[in-house]
Amino acid sequence: MTSNELFALDSQAVMQTYGRFPLAIDHGTGATLYSPEGKAYVDFASGIGVNCLGYGNEKWLEAVCGQAAKLQHASNLFYTEPYIRLAEQLTARTGMKRAFFANGGGEANEGMIKLCRKYSFDKYGTGRSTIITLRDSFHGRTVTTLAATGQDVFHQYFFPFTEGFRYAVANDIESVRAMDDGTVCAVMMELIQGEGGVLPLSYEFVQQVKALCEEKDWLLAVDEVQTGVGRSGSLFCFQQYDILPDVMSFAKGIGGGLPLAGILGGEKTAEVLTPGTHATTFGGNPVCCAGALSVLEQLDDDMLAEVKEMGEYLRNLLLELPGVVEVRGMGLMLGAGLREGCNAGALVKAMVESGVLCLTAGHNTIRLLPPLTISREEIDQGVAVMRQVMEAAL
Secondary structure (H helix, E strand, C coil): CCHHHHHHHHHHHCCCCCCCCCCCCCEEEECEEECCCCCEEEECCHHHHCCCCCECCHHHHHHHHHHHHHCCCCCCCCCCHHHHHHHHHHHHHHCCCEEEEECCHHHHHHHHHHHHHHHHHHHHCCCCCEEEEEECCCCCCCHHHHHHCECHHHCCCCCCCCCCEEEECCCCHHHHHCCCCCCEEEEEECCEECCCCCEECCHHHHHHHHHHHHHHCCEEEEEECCCCCCCCCCCCHHHHCCCCCCEEEECHHHHCCCCCEEEEECCCCCCCCCCCCCCCCCCCCHHHHHHHHHHHHHCCHHHHHHHHHHHHHHHHHHHCCCCEEEEEEECCEEEEEECCCCCHHHHHHHHHHHCEECEECCCCEEEECCCCCCCHHHHHHHHHHHHHHHHHHC
């Protein structure tokens, strides 16, 4: 089908819940995507951080296709090898103890919230269920994870939202302490607030929150949905903050493009979720887990070092663009902060039309989450398009 045919059919048959760009994507190779008509686009978005190995990765394709031919699904009433091997590798490479597999980031965070509350209920009984999150956070689009999200713009329409969340100020430990009224069970936070503006938390603040959680027997719950799986330059972002969470969520890049997510429990939380307390039909799907095993195999120390190197290379190029006043983030999770008066949404729309895919994070930040395998040549090509668009607009 042509792009215009796809646009027309979408408008007739699909709920219009997304503000899509007028672009249909047909296929890709490396970090470059192509429309049905063959126009090329350098991809600085990777499916919102999902396609971490880019497009046409042969090892990933072999793993996924081989597993699909062997067994596509069995349910969690039975054992299958891929999810067990994946859990073993994730725990070995993180220091966490047990894994639970889900399908997407919102679902993973919902499971993490349930775990935090059950941990406290099992130990202290009722009345200790409040979870502290941070202003400018984003944790998902279920009714509960919207409530956990510390942005008022998301607290619309779907009343009543789940109770039991309070919002502290990032990088202000006294703001977190002020939330303590005897009902708190956990602090839940992204180490880099992606949707909120690509805002890394300070090392000191994270250490202070960890110490406070240990003092109060609150769980430290880290949302690694966007920051994890090599995105920040380490397998998980918490490893650069010298902490070990009590529980953490992951999603996006773990399946290399297939829907997979989950939570990892630490020493305190490994045994909290028991039979009947949490489940999902597709969790630990063999095909998705086979893809994830290929992702982890390729995300070795050399590749993680290259993510940091490429991230620094891209950061320096972005700092030279007109209108960019700062670049925030880590690894290949970067936000180009624009000067006052610039409209990131309008610029990103023009960039898509000109052949490079970017994202926004707020009205004045261009967010970049390219495939972790992106080449210097693709970075150069994409930034050159960004420069042309920004010079023309600014």
